[in-house]
Amino acid sequence: MEITSDEMKKTIEKFYQMLDEVSPLDFDCGKLCGAACCGTDQNDYETSQLGLYLMPGEELMYENSDEFELYCIDSDDEDYFQDELYLVACKNPPHCNRKIRPIQCRTFPLIPHISEDGNFHLILDENEFPYECPIIRDNMKLNDDFIQVNYKVWRKLINNPLVYELIESDSRIRDEQKDEYEIII
Numbered sequence: 001m002e003i004t005s006d007e008m009k010k011t012i013e014k015f016y017q018m019l020d021e022v023s024p025l026d027f028d029c030g031k032l033c034g035a036a037c038c039g040t041d042q043n044d045y046e047t048s049q050l051g052l053y054l055m056p057g058e059e060l061m062y063e064n065s066d067e068f069e070l071y072c073i074d075s076d077d078e079d080y081f082q083d084e085l086y087l088v089a090c091k092n093p094p095h096c097n098r099k100i101r102p103i104q105c106r107t108f109p110l111i112p113h114i115s116e117d118g119n120f121h122l123i124l125d126e127n128e129f130p131y132e133c134p135i136i137r138d139n140m141k142l143n144d145d146f147i148q149v150n151y152k153v154w155r156k157l158i159n160n161p162l163v164y165e166l167i168e169s170d171s172r173i174r175d176e177q178k179d180e181y182e183i184i185i
């Protein structure tokens, strides 16, 4: 049965609501770093120059937004992604319409990982960024409810085969490169 745009939007809104109720630390972690992951820490980089990857269907949230620039890259550009891939760029970071900031912003610094034996985990995002996240650098303890809600949301997101495929592919690359990562849950 095909899912309608309205149904898809409602699902994404539900994920946003769940993630709105938690945060990585008990205070605004942006105060530790000048909101570095929004590209406002005086480094020579801005998120407005970088795209934030969207989950399938999440692009529907940005169709009428003045605060984000929505764009799509061709599947040919990504050898492991079989469909259109949408990104948004924020026009005025760190100010954005918080109600529709992408899942990627809400779940950082956790990212999903699927082990070789098929177990699903969340790990700290140790990809190279043009900024330093103090939570990752100092291995700060994340709020338990943040971890639990993230886990629930990602478990639902990986029901989409496209998302599962993308995460599994990233996980195998991580393992092949023998990148170190910390399993959080």
Ligand code: SF4
Pocket: 024, 029, 030, 031, 032, 033, 034, 035, 036, 037, 038, 108, 109, 132, 133, 134, 135, 136
């Ligand atoms: S870089 Fe890390 S500490 Fe800074 S705002 Fe982003 S998540 Fe919080």
Ligand code: SF4
Pocket: 037, 038, 039, 047, 090, 092, 093, 094, 095, 096, 097, 101, 102, 105
């Ligand atoms: S969408 Fe908002 S929270 Fe996410 S990087 Fe842009 S300004 Fe920061």
